[in-house]
Amino acid sequence: MEQRLAAILAADMAGYSRLMEADEVGTIARLKTHRIELIDPSIAKNKGRIIKTTGDGMLVEFQSVTDAVKCAVEIQQRMQRRNSDVPQDRRIEFRIGINLGDIIFEDGDIFGDGVNIASRIEQLADVGGICVTGAVATQIADRLEVSIEDLGEKTLKNISRPVRLFRIGLENSALPAQPGDFDAKRSISKPSIVVLPFNNMSGDPDQEFFADGLTEDILTELSRRHELFVISRNSSFVYKNRAVNVREVAEKLGAQYLVEGSVRKIGDRVRVTVQLIDAANAAHIWADKYDRRLDDIFAIQDEITAAIAATLPGRVEAAQRDQLGRTKPANMAAYECALAAKVLHHRGTVADNTQAQSLIDRAVALDPGYAHAHAWRACILGQAWVHSWCEDRDAVWSEIVAALDRALALDDNDADVHRILAAVSVNNNALTTARYHQERALSLNPNYDLVVVQQGELLTWLGRPEEGIEWIRKAMRLNPHHPERFWSHLGKAHFAAHQYGEAIEAFMHLSVLDEVQHAFVAACYGWLGDKIAATAHMKEVRTLLPEFAVESFLATLHYAQQSDVDHLREGLVKARGDDGFPAANDF
Structure with a gap:
């Protein structure tokens, strides 16, 4: 056994049983997402250590009372932003209690009066609020810019003496800013x-x-x-x-x-x-x-x-792009750097991606508090990660995660931030996390064509292509000037729905097909029994990617259901023809 003084944070999810009864799978998925993106990183950043977790709560030890309160305020303030557009009956909210006292460590667990008091006062905290003991309030009074309200002495269950409690007021709390968050002169110049x-x-x-x-x-x-x-x-x-x-x-x-x-x-x-x-x-x-x-x-x-x-934002962005052509790079503001980086990103080549990274890095340097730039930095790095245009994929992935975490911390109500989070999650095969962020993006901006088309793409990966087709066509109706790649998403959705003629028609709207699109068209013709057309498209695949192998290709896709993988594999096998390609089992 080991005994020492520590700050103990006890957290509990309000209304857990009600939420689980209403939507067990969704509640667990959302809670897991909050932990992965917000709660656990905040604990780690403030040097906390999770001692114990339950289905709806946790105990965390901090060596510093200040760190414990900073962590609690950050979690509750960011959860408020996350819940701002969520219906009241679906919100995940926490109560937090913090105590400073002696605790006993044994077999990886903690015991003692200090722990019991933290657990009891957590139950007295407001939903979405923080309750602390007098010992904690005394320690932070001159160290943190937080409002502290005296709640008086309270009698706690199984605690013999009354305990003086205080409420931390989140509405007036200001934590120390990260460097660069609030520049004296902001360099965003939005249209x-x-x-x-x-x-x-x-x-x-x-x-x-x-x-x-x-x-x-x-x-x-x-x-x-x-x-x-x-x-x-x-x-x-x-x-x-x-x-x-x-x-x-x-x-x-x-x-x-x-x-x-x-x-x-x-x-x-x-x-x-x-x-x-x-x-x-x-x-x-x-x-x-x-x-x-x-x-x-x-x-x-x-x-x-x-x-x-x-339609309007796309027309504004197009006008801005025209102006950028007449702007010297050295004179670009953060917004303009981000816009130029997006243009390069959409071209989809190694060289353009490298240039895009340089420009988006400059946007972040010009304005570190620009959430949109951090999100697009993750997107541009994600393109390099997906296509292996980087030497150290693990290091780049860490940068992507850090950029997205920063974007969320700066603006949790930007549909583009959640759209990009969903896209990156899909490419990492984290489809549950992708669904959460996609739902958030849709709720924040249901008429954003890029969010709407991505809903269709995600539904296709999840094995619901008929619904996916409806969403993709809705995005096309919303923005008649939509990017050409919408046709590719539609073609893949029709293929997954076994609608091969419609899939081919969609792919034929593309001015140029890449090896992935040729492979899907080949599989369509394979299923239709058109050997000549199927073989022609497989030859195009081999021309564009001589090392093409079916199993390696399938591993780059994100189908949730094995039947969808098998469906595409069989179409490609049917498309093989007698032209010297390897046998099906050698793909």
Whole structure:
């Protein structure tokens, strides 16, 4: 036995039994994800040691009271952010109690009064809150900028003497910042955009609410995109029913881009026009119109809002890319470096990935508190990791994990952060974790085409390709200017659904097929019994990748069900032909 003074943190999950009864598998998966991404790293960072875990709680020892409280505050504050968009009845929330006292160590476990008191006061803490003893409060009073509320003396179960307790106020707590989190002058220069009130051209006052509602919905949806700075409704609605000068409005509101539109009712139809304008030269970057039957005006409003919100950011980004071509690299701000890095990343070559890494590193250096840049650093490094464009894959994976952890800590409500976390998790075959982050990304921005298409891709990996096809087609409808690779996702989903003709048609929309896409087309023709076409595509695979082997290829995919792996393998075997390829068992 060993006896010593230590700070003990006791944590317990509130409403555990209720959540398990409602959704046992989902609750366990979400709790595991919180532990992997937040709780365990926070304990390790603050030099804690997990002594014991139960289904819904844990005991942790810290050598320093300050470290224990810092860890507790970080966990509770970040859990608040994580739960901000989660329905109340599905939230995972914790109570935390911290005590300083003598404890006894024996056989890897801890005992004694100090442990008992920590466990008792944890039960008295608010849901999502922290309760500490007087000994803890005294130690941190002058060391941490946290508010401390005296709760008075309390009688605890099986403790003979009353114990003075204190509540840590999270709303006013400020922990020491990490270096670079809050620069005096931030170097993010996000594109700013103002959505002017849509004009009602119908001559029908009853259509006014539709025009205003459409404007407000577009504002709300665009605000979900953290890569844009959206001017508030209060500022933009000042210009309702007024003739405006684009440059004057932009200068007054500090906007680089303006969105304006109109609504016109014609019989039983409604037409909505929308255009995106570059305020610097009043040039029209993009315009579109939507004609719909007036069966359900609210459904129309939702549909048009989704389409505009999905398309506009891509048009803004395209305009920004054009401007980047005229910008000297040395003059780029963090946002511009991140944008240029994304462009290079999407080209998908070794050389472009190397350049992208350099630019995204510069974005992070210019603004260490830029969550979006940290997330995209993980994405760009992830591309190098997936394709083995790096000498030490383990070291790169550690960098990816660190970048994503930093992005989450900085902004847990950025859909792109969770989208990238889901994508990286898929590539690491952690499909349960991928599902959690994909759900978060969808809840944060349900009209983001990259999130929507990724939902379809994930469902295909999970063995639900018919649902995946619906999501991928929805992403294509949301953004008619979608990246070409959406067709590849659709082709793979149709193949998994045994819809070979539709799969081939989808792949044929690609301007150039890589070896993976040729392999899927070959497997489609193999299943259709078209030996000539199947063999032709297998030859293309061999040309692009002379060392191609079926089993190695299958190992790079992420199917959750063995039947999907066997289905693709058999299609490739059928596609082999008599052209000198190895026999099926030599693949």
